[in-house]
Structure formats: structure tokens, C-alpha cells
Amino acid sequence: MKKIMFLFCTMLTLLSTSASSKTLVVYYSYTGNCREIVTTLTSQIQADVLEIQPAEKGLKYEANNYALGTQLLNAIKANPNDAGSYPAIDPVTTSLNDYETIIIVTPLWWSQMAANMQTYLFNYGSQLAGKNIGLIVSSASSGISGVVDDCKRLVPDGKYFSENLWINHSNHSNRATLIQNWLSAINYNTVTGINETKTTTAAPTCIYDLGGRMLVKEPSKGIYIKNGKKVVIK
């Protein structure tokens, strides 16, 4: 029985780190909201994180009534199939081969996907074919259908989750609940095959005594290690 439990616990550990079921969160953030969303998201799921950075630093996209932001988006809109229309970003070394699920977290700019995130997806979108794609969009107040269209143009062959998540400024502070509800609505665990969202729901219990011996049930008294934590029962 102890051997079976040991094998079971070992299998669970291996399953939770299997490369084919790994998630990558890719985000861009200009004023910090998407960064906060990613921090909250990764407190709820196991995922690696990739931040997209513009190659040119210190740009003020909102200056002069958003002139630069507008100019970047107009260039993309005019020639969406031309690599030269997209602003340069820093080189990305993360290999997408390691991930089965990609969650894109992006700001909305003029009802479209922020230009720097569009660059990343223009460069790498074909490598996302067949992968599970989640989309989380932050905006001040505008609805996100234009961003969804951009995402589907740049990643036409992604396996999109059933819903996208829109977090606007008025519900940004409620993002933990919104993210939790979204993960549940898209059946994140079932679709990804990842059984590792950071919830409190019971995983099979692994109990050891202080000598490192596995116990088949919780003792009624004593000190033991349960799921990696010390427990004292008097």
C-alpha cells in the first residue's frame, strides 16, 4: 500500500511538470496594469512568464494626445502583412516548443491590440498554431472585440479558449476574482490537462512521519509532514 501511494505521489509530481502541458504567459505592459494582472494570474496557476519589451526605450505613447500610439497602430492597419509596419521589440529567446498553452495579456490601444504585442504575435504567431490560446485584455473602458480580431488575425490557427477575459479600470482591483472565474469558465484544467491551479481543493494527501516514512493515514496524535508542511496533532 505504501509503495502504491509513493508511486502515486511521484506520478502526480511528474505529471504536474510535464513539458507538453506547460503554460506560458506572454505579456506587454506600458503603465503597469497588465503586469499586475500577470502577477495575480500566476498566483493562481503554474506558468512561465515572458515580458515583451519595445526595442526603443522611453517612448511616450500617450504624449501629444496619444500621437505615437496612434501612429504605430495606423502603420499596422495600413499594411498588416508587412513586417516593417510593426515596431521593433527586444529579441525573444523563449522557445514556444516547450508550451502547450499560451495566455496573452495585453493592453488595448485605440480599440486594438497594443502595437508591441502585435509585433510579437506577427513574428511568432505561426508557432502558436494548434496551441491553446487564452487572451486577457486590459483597457480603460473600451470593449475588446477589436483586440480579439487582431489576435485571431495574428494567430489564426490557435485553439482559442471558449472565452476571453476583459479587465477594465473599474474592475482592475477585482481582478483576482475575475481571473479565478475565467479559469473556471474556460475549464482551464480540463482543456490544458494541467491539474495544478493553485486552489485549496484536495489533491491526494501525502503524509510522512519525521523519519521520512510514508504513512497510509493521518495519525491521531503526533508530529508529521502532510503535503510538505509540518502538522502537530495533540
Ligand SMILES: Cc1cc2nc3c(=O)[nH]c(=O)nc-3n(C[C@H](O)[C@H](O)[C@H](O)COP(=O)(O)O)c2cc1C
Ligand atoms: C496609446 C494608448 C491608447 C489607448 N487607447 C485606449 C482606448 O481606445 N480605450 C480604452 O479604454 N483605453 C485605452 N488606453 C488605455 C489602456 O488600454 C489602459 O490604461 C490599460 O490598462 C493599459 O495597460 P498597461 O498599464 O498594462 O499598459 C490606451 C492607452 C494607450 C497608451
